[in-house]
Structure formats: structure tokens, C-alpha cells
Amino acid sequence: xSKISHEVFTEEVKPLSILSPxxxxxxPDFMPELTDDQLKELLRRMVYTRVWDQRAVSLQxxxxxxxxxxxxxxxxxxVGSEFALEKEDFVCPGYRDMPQIVWHGLPMYQAFLYSRGHxxxxxxxxxxxxxxxxxxxxxxxxxxxxxAMGLKKQGKKNVVITYTGDGGTSQxxxxxxxxxxxxxxxxxxxxxxxxxxxxxxxxxxxxAAKSIAHKAAAAGIRGVxxxxxxxxxxxxxxxxxxxxxxxxxxxLIEAITYRFGPHSMSGDDPTKYRTKEEEQEWSEKDPLVxxxxxxxxxxxxxEEEENxxxxxxxxxxxxxxxxxxxxxxxxxxxxxxxxxETTPAHLEEQKAQYSAKGDK
Numbered sequence: 616x617s618k619i620s621h622e623v624f625t626e627e628v629k630p631l632s633i634l635s636p637x638x639x640x641x642x643p644d645f646m647p648e649l650t651d652d653q654l655k656e657l658l659r660r661m662v663y664t665r666v667w668d669q670r671a672v673s674l675q676x677x678x679x680x681x682x683x684x685x686x687x688x689x690x691x692x693x694v695g696s697e698f699a700l701e702k703e704d705f706v707c708p709g710y711r712d713m714p715q716i717v718w719h720g721l722p723m724y725q726a727f728l729y730s731r732g733h734x735x736x737x738x739x740x741x742x743x744x745x746x747x748x749x750x751x752x753x754x755x756x757x758x759x760x761x762x763a764m765g766l767k768k769q770g771k772k773n774v775v776i777t778y779t780g781d782g783g784t785s786q787x788x789x790x791x792x793x794x795x796x797x798x799x800x801x802x803x804x805x806x807x808x809x810x811x812x813x814x815x816x817x818x819x820x821x822x823a824a825k826s827i828a829h830k831a832a833a834a835g836i837r838g839v840x841x842x843x844x845x846x847x848x849x850x851x852x853x854x855x856x857x858x859x860x861x862x863x864x865x866x867l868i869e870a871i872t873y874r875f876g877p878h879s880m881s882g883d884d885p886t887k888y889r890t891k892e893e894e895q896e897w898s899e900k901d902p903l904v905x906x907x908x909x910x911x912x913x914x915x916x917x918e919e920e921e922n923x924x925x926x927x928x929x930x931x932x933x934x935x936x937x938x939x940x941x942x943x944x945x946x947x948x949x950x951x952x953x954x955x956e957t958t959p960a961h962l963e964e965q966k967a968q969y970s971a972k973g974d975k
Contacts, residue, residue, distance in 0.1 A: 638904070649847075689872050690902050707777035721743050723931065729747060746762075759803055778808060779807055807870065815885075828868075852868050
């Protein structure tokens with residue numbers, strides 16, 4: 616079929632990579648702005664997050680956590696993207712994005728309380744610019760557009776980043792949020808962690824588009840595809856997106872990544888829709904191995920340092936889950952009070968009824 620003037624054609628894209636799976640630099644021109652100390656801290660956070668995730672899976676199986684979505688395999692896209700932000704930037708996460716908001720300042724015990732369904736898990740400290748993880752698929756995209764509008768109106772030199780998976784791009788909110796941000800030139804970054812499956816639905820059945828990154832064209836914003844298993848490439852992509860966002864051009868970043876575990880700990884069995892060959896292929900692209908080998912080649916990392924991080928993470932997780940378990944149990948009157956600054960009269964009546972019955 617020949618190309619004619621009124622038809623739109625798009626080219627194939629190739630994800631930005633800086634490190635090979637063996638940790639060798641393959642794209643030096645795109646190396647992000649990181650000092651050696653920052654590189655070590657990035658790796659430390661990724662190792663810490665892997666251990667935290669492993670412990671959280673065990674805690675969920677013990678009944679000490681409620682809903683939990685594993686993150687192993689996605690540390691580069693999660694930790695790397697948050698690492699490229701400033702403290703005053705905002706993070707609007709989906710339900711898998713606990714690492715980003717904890718590294719952005721939310722105490723870990725509150726993340727555990729959120730998983731346990733406790734209201735205190737959603738009481739965000741005043742100096743932490745995050746929203747709580749959105750359970751409604753894609754709703755965080757619209758929320759982030761609103762936050763970005765607020766930042767622009769206030770004249771703030773900060774951005775908002777929001778996250779969803781490949782499945783979230785099929786939601787109407789995804790397009791509405793991006794279109795709003797593009798139309799009003801808002802300081803927003805939309806990051807899609809394309810891990811290949813929306814629960815069990817493969818990406819090939821999710822869209823006929825050449826890539827998720829191509830979807831940026833419809834909103835008039837930048838579209839970028841990045842190797843989501845390469846932490847340095849993710850940092851670079853978000854650093855660039857942040858600069859463009861502050862200049863009034865939002866960016867859609869598609870991070871090609873993979874979750875090593877199930878979609879969630881709520882009964883998903885990935886062996887029913889993924890092959891062992893596929894899982895093996897992706898395990899060879901492990902983001903921790905890649906950045907670890909690079910840091911080792913620069914003389915910045917050792918097995919001893921990594922073991923120290925592992926032990927610290929285990930200790931911290933044990934302390935934080937214990938802290939979460941010592942928080943007073945929720946009560947119905949307490950839940951009502953947490954919903955309003957000034958409790959409406961009809962809810963005050965309900966509180967009184969519960970209190971009179973001794974109900975909690």
C-alpha cells in the first residue's frame with residue numbers, strides 16, 4: 616500500500632539502552648548525570664528493594680500483609696525513575712509502585728499498613744509529595760494531570776510522575792490524563808511499565824499499536840521507549856523527561872521490563888500463561904546483575920557491601936512490620952473521623968450509635 620498525504624505512518628522504535636545484560640556500556644553518549652556515590656546509592660536501593668520484596672512476599676503468605684503485588688524484576692524502572700526526581704516532585708503510583716513512594720519518603724511501616732487495609736497507611740506525612748497507590752486501573756493518570764496543573768498554577772519548578780502497566784493503557788483515563796496534560800502543557804511524566812502482561816493478558820492482545828510509546832503522538836507529547844531492565848537508561852530517560860516537563864512538554868515513557876513473580880499474591884499463577892523459556896530469557900536480563908557488574912567494573916561495589924545491604928534490608932523490614940502490627944486496630948468511629956476535617960452531623964450520629972453499642 617502506498618503512502619498518501621492524508622494518512623499517518625509511524626516508524627518502529629528501539630528502546631534506549633546504556634548497559635548490556637553483562638554490564639558493559641553500549642551507549643556512552645546517553646550516560647546519565649550521576650556521580651560515583653549516586654551510582655552506588657542507586658544500586659544499594661535496588662538490592663534493598665529486591666530483599667524487601669522477597670520478605671514482603673513471605674509476610675503476605677504468613678497472613679501479616681494483605682494485598683501485595685511483587686516487584687522483583689522491575690527495580691530498574693521503579694527505583695531508577697524515582698532516583699531521577701527531586702524531593703519536591705510528586706509521585707502518583709499504581710498499586711505495584713510501593714518502592715517509588717517509600718524511596719520518596721513514605722515510611723515503610725505505613726506502606727505495610729496500607730497493604731493491611733489500615734487507614735493510617737494513607738495518612739501521608741506533610742513533607743512527602745506522594746499520593747497513595749491507586750487501585751482503580753488508570754485513575755492515577757487523571758490524578759497526576761490534576762497535580763501537574765496545580766504545580767503549574769502555583770509556579771512551582773517541579774514535576775509529577777505517574778505509573779501504570781501495559782494493561783492500564785487500555786483505560787480511558789490513560790488517554791484523558793495525557794490529553795489534558797498535553798493540551799495545557801503541564802509538567803507531567805507518564806511512565807508505563809510494560810512487563811508484558813496485564814495480569815495474564817499478553818501485550819500482543821492489548822493493543823495493535825507498534826508500541827505504547829507511539830500513543831504519545833495522539834496527545835501531542837513526547838514518546839520515549841526505554842530498556843526497563845537498565846537502571847541507567849531509566850534514570851537518563853526520566854532526567855530528560857523532567858527537563859522537558861518543566862519547559863511545558865509532558866513525556867510518555869514506555870519501560871520494557873518484566874516481573875519475575877506473579878501479578879499479585881491474590882491467587883495469580885504465572886505458569887499458566889508464561890513459559891519457562893520466556894522466564895529464563897528475562898532472568899538473564901536481571902536489572903540487579905546488570906548494574907552490579909557495571910559498578911564492580913568501576914571498583915565501586917563488592918560482595919561484602921552487597922551483603923551488608925541485604926542484612927540491613929532484612930533488619931529494617933522486620934522492624935517496620937512489627938511497628939505496623941503495634942498500631943492500634945481500626946475502629947468504625949475512628950474511620951469516620953479520618954474521612955472529614957469536620958465530621959458531618961449524620962456521621963456524628965452514627966458514631967454515637969456505634970459508641971453506645973460498644974462496637975469497634
